[in-house]
Amino acid sequence: MQNFEKIQYAKDDSWLWALLEEAKKRRAAKGIKEEPPFDREDAQRIYEHYKAKQEQRQMLQPAFLALFEPMDSNGFRAVCPTMENCTVEAPTREEAKAALIGELKQRLQARLRAGKILPTERSSAEMVEVALGE
Amino acid sequence: MPSRVPVQVLSGNCPIDDLPDLLDLSELAEGMERLWMKSVARLDEGIVAEYAATLVKQADGSLKLINEISGDSTNVVPDWATTEPGTFIGTFQTHPRTDEFLPMPFSDTDFVSAIQLREKLSLLYSDDVVCALVRTAATVDYINIYEIKNEFLSFVMTPDMEARFLPNAVWAANKWLARKYGFGLYMGTPNELFREV
Numbered sequence A: 001m002q003n004f005e006k007i008q009y010a011k012d013d014s015w016l017w018a019l020l021e022e023a024k025k026r027r028a029a030k031g032i033k034e035e036p037p038f039d040r041e042d043a044q045r046i047y048e049h050y051k052a053k054q055e056q057r058q059m060l061q062p063a064f065l066a067l068f069e070p071m072d073s074n075g076f077r078a079v080c081p082t083m084e085n086c087t088v089e090a091p092t093r094e095e096a097k098a099a100l101i102g103e104l105k106q107r108l109q110a111r112l113r114a115g116k117i118l119p120t121e122r123s124s125a126e127m128v129e130v131a132l133g134e
Numbered sequence B: 001m002p003s004r005v006p007v008q009v010l011s012g013n014c015p016i017d018d019l020p021d022l023l024d025l026s027e028l029a030e031g032m033e034r035l036w037m038k039s040v041a042r043l044d045e046g047i048v049a050e051y052a053a054t055l056v057k058q059a060d061g062s063l064k065l066i067n068e069i070s071g072d073s074t075n076v077v078p079d080w081a082t083t084e085p086g087t088f089i090g091t092f093q094t095h096p097r098t099d100e101f102l103p104m105p106f107s108d109t110d111f112v113s114a115i116q117l118r119e120k121l122s123l124l125y126s127d128d129v130v131c132a133l134v135r136t137a138a139t140v141d142y143i144n145i146y147e148i149k150n151e152f153l154s155f156v157m158t159p160d161m162e163a164r165f166l167p168n169a170v171w172a173a174n175k176w177l178a179r180k181y182g183f184g185l186y187m188g189t190p191n192e193l194f195r196e197v
Helices: A002-008 A014-029 A042-058 A093-113 A123-131 B024-040 B107-118 B145-156 B164-179
Strands: A067-070 A076-080 A085-089 B022-023 B053-057 B063-070 B088-094 B121-126 B129-135 B181-187 B190-196
Touching: A002 B088, A014 B107, A014 B145, A014 B164, A042 B145, A067 A093, A067 B145, A076 B164, A085 A093, A085 B145, B024 B053, B024 B063, B024 B088, B024 B121, B088 B107, B088 B190, B107 B121, B107 B145, B145 B164, B164 B181
Parallel strands: B088 B121
Antiparallel strands: A067 A076, A076 A085, B022 B190, B053 B063, B053 B088, B121 B129, B129 B181, B181 B190
């Protein structure tokens, strides 16, 4: 038990140091020899850049997620586990994708007509296209 | 003499907005510097070792580093298990390098162990820079190691990796993760640390 706990709580920085070595190797390969000093302002720039990227990513969250998996019969199964819990099967991945989009569009339009969901600035068809676009 | 670190900070559940802008760790400075010197004592031979100690609160309220322990160049396991119940505050560790001096902030596993150990104060000394993670009322109780590795990778393994100085990217990742997981993050000298997050 003691050993297990010690392993779990180890301050093991080997992974981080390995990343440092990788960065140095790449710098050397590009002929960069001078190491700049530690610079908190540069760190802040990196932080702000990442934060902006994360915020942008959150805004672009897809309306639907789809999983495409090959079947034993050589076809493809497309599953949309979110919201509609929709599954279709088709001989190819592209056909499975098209079938899934078609099915989701129909279901959304039916729910829209039944007043079960409210229209947004994007049409249901656009929402599906955005979500499954690659 | 009672610690100069406010009791609320050492409680581990200080509201994050109430954290002080400055941490006075002068009572620990000598001990931290001594362990750093031990870490780089054989630098001339190309050998360094991470050192760690357990941070405890004594009966008079002051802080002390006990259970000093050495590891290897990339890993150390604090001997926290022998701490008297009720006195455990956190840990201290060093991040030395053999080939150059550079301050390397907290690593992925440093965040994980700080959370798993319920450290109220986690201290790190690297190249004359001291960093501190302060547990607050907002700090999470559990963390997924793979999630935190992914966050680190997002900062470090970028297409322009070679154009970046890694410690800058790691410090940016530290700020991001401290905010995400509800820690206060400080950086400064062994005596005085200033709040960054």
